[in-house]
Amino acid sequence: xxxxxxxxxxxxxxxxxxxxxxxxxxxxxxxxxxxxxxxxxxxxxxxxxxxxxxxxxxxxxxxxxxxxxxxxxxxxxxxxxxxxxxxxxxxxxxxxxxxxxxxxxxxxxxxxxxxxxxxxxxxxxxxxxxxxxxxxxxxxxxxxxxxxxxxxxxxxxxxxxxxxxxxxxxxxxxxxxxxxxx
Amino acid sequence: xxxxxxxxxxxxxxxxxxxxxxxxxxxxxxxxxxxxxxxxxxxxxxxxxxxxxxxxxxxxxxxxxxxxxxxxxxxxxxxxxxxxxxxxxxxxxxxxxxxxxxxxxxxxxxxxxxxxxxxxxxxxxxxxxxxxxxxxxxxxxxxxxxxxxxxxxxxxxxxxxxxxxxxxxxxxxxxxxxxxxxxxxxxxxxxxxxxxxxxxxxxxxxxxxxxxxxxxxxxxxxxxxxxxxxxxxxxxxxxxxxxxxxxxxxxxxxxxxxxxxxxxxxxxxxxxxxxxxxxxxxxxxxxxxxxxxxxxxxxxxxxxxxxxxxxxxxxxx
Numbered sequence: 385x386x387x388x389x390x391x392x393x394x395x396x397x398x399x400x401x402x403x404x405x406x407x408x409x410x411x412x413x414x415x416x417x418x419x420x421x422x423x424x425x426x427x428x429x430x431x432x433x434x435x436x437x438x439x440x441x442x443x444x445x446x447x448x449x450x451x452x453x454x455x456x457x458x459x460x461x462x463x464x465x466x467x468x469x470x471x472x473x474x475x476x477x478x479x480x481x482x483x484x485x486x487x488x489x490x491x492x493x494x495x496x497x498x499x500x501x502x503x504x505x506x507x508x509x510x511x512x513x514x515x516x517x518x519x520x521x522x523x524x525x526x527x528x529x530x531x532x533x534x535x536x537x538x539x540x541x542x543x544x545x546x547x548x549x550x551x552x553x554x555x556x557x558x559x560x561x562x563x564x565x566x
Numbered sequence: 567x568x569x570x571x572x573x574x575x576x577x578x579x580x581x582x583x584x585x586x587x588x589x590x591x592x593x594x595x596x597x598x599x600x601x602x603x604x605x606x607x608x609x610x611x612x613x614x615x616x617x618x619x620x621x622x623x624x625x626x627x628x629x630x631x632x633x634x635x636x637x638x639x640x641x642x643x644x645x646x647x648x649x650x651x652x653x654x655x656x657x658x659x660x661x662x663x664x665x666x667x668x669x670x671x672x673x674x675x676x677x678x679x680x681x682x683x684x685x686x687x688x689x690x691x692x693x694x695x696x697x698x699x700x701x702x703x704x705x706x707x708x709x710x711x712x713x714x715x716x717x718x719x720x721x722x723x724x725x726x727x728x729x730x731x732x733x734x735x736x737x738x739x740x741x742x743x744x745x746x747x748x749x750x751x752x753x754x755x756x757x758x759x760x761x762x763x764x765x766x767x768x769x770x771x772x773x774x775x776x777x778x779x780x781x782x783x784x785x786x787x788x789x790x791x792x793x794x795x796x797x798x799x800x801x802x803x804x805x806x807x808x809x810x811x812x813x814x815x816x817x818x819x820x821x822x823x824x825x826x827x828x829x830x831x832x833x834x835x836x837x838x839x840x841x842x843x844x845x846x847x848x849x850x851x852x853x854x855x856x857x858x859x860x861x862x863x864x865x866x867x868x869x870x871x872x873x874x875x876x877x878x879x880x881x882x883x
């Protein structure tokens with residue numbers, strides 16, 4: 385596969401996950417009223433990792449759900465490829481909770497907008513924060529910014545940022561590819 | 567339920583019958599319905615996907631369940647809905663089908679859900695007008711969404727449809743549910759048998775690759791699932807059997823009969839039930855019957871169909 389560049393390797397990713405967890409702990413202390421929501425399809429691996437690591441540090445299981453935004457997207461009937469829904473699994477109400485939305489890559493911000501819509505069908509949260517592993521700078525279509533960022537990167541539109549996890553592939557890592565090759 | 571789907575879209579912009587669907591397309595509808603079933607169990611049972619789509623429900627025949635189910639599915643997808651029934655319309659004044667539908671479409675309607683007494687009416691419309699058509703039953707021909715929800719209910723109950731033995735009992739001759747179900751079950755790999763009085767079994771029905779029997783007891787002993795149909799008196803121009811009482815004696819399913827089989831079979835019915843004729847209350851209200859599950863799944867299946875078809879409406883630039 386040509387044009388494939390690793391920008392974050394497994395070891396660095398591990399350090400980043402560790403830092404992100406401690407940033408969360410700084411703001412949420414014991415996670416009494418805090419839940420994690422991973423965005424389908426790829427944010428759920430990130431959410432799983434964060435939850436697992438927080439459990440190791442705090443010795444405590446933090447509520448976690450998967451949120452699918454397909455039915456709330458604004459590009460239904462406007463894109464060439466069809467939108468295929470994934471499973472939403474939110475086994476709690478978000479009413480009056482602090483919600484942390486997690487996704488692997490923040491690009492145009494449209495998925496996050498759809499996620500905010502999808503989330504309120506499970507109640508009215510007290511506060512919502514956004515954590516992303518990769519923030520693609522200067523690419524936003526909407527006024528949405530993350531609260532916690534693993535790494536901000538400069539990319540151009542013809543590129544794609546791909547976060548791979550051990551669970552799906554061989555190894556953890558973040559790659560930049562050109563769109564044509566994916 | 568996790569379904570493996572290999573296709574991501576339906577080939578046709580219409581749903582006219584099960585006959586035209588591929589196995590992959592049926593599985594795509596099922597896996598999409600899984601997600602909508604999940605939506606229907608949330609505190610807020612609505613998603614905004616079809617916000618800018620207008621759907622006309624055109625019913626030239628009476629219907630309670632199907633129409634309500636379609637309307638709910640449309641509303642839960644946030645579509646705009648207009649309803650039309652022939653009893654209160656200009657059809658009575660002599661307007662043709664094409665004119666009626668074209669007039670409705672002139673008001674900027676994107677999709678049409680139609681039930682009509684003539685077989686092939688939705689196919690005719692699909693050839694002549696520019697809108698997505700969903701067949702909600704055309705005469706004695708097909709009723710695709712009913713067959714989809716029936717097979718989906720089997721799928722949900724047993725985890726798979728392939729290898730299951732399904733018997734369809736009753737008025738096979740006049741039933742669109744029977745024909746659509748036969749197609750759907752066969753495509754998904756189930757074995758199918760039909761059972762009913764000789765006058766109500768079409769002469770060449772076994773040409774479809776299914777079995778036929780006149781003996782209800784034999785049919786029930788063979789099957790895992792029995793789909794019991796209503797006698798469609800409104801479609802019968804002549805008498806096909808001496809009396810409803812006699813039909814009920816030979817083909818009515820009751821608890822005593824089921825208990826004597828020595829095994830437990832699942833009972834389905836597309837509604838409306840004529841209690842005491844084809845199905846007794848002691849069966850219809852028992853745990854063996856999944857009749858209300860069928861109704862619940864109907865909304866999810868119809869949401870999935872409308873969602874998948876709507877994605878083929880011309881893109882707004």
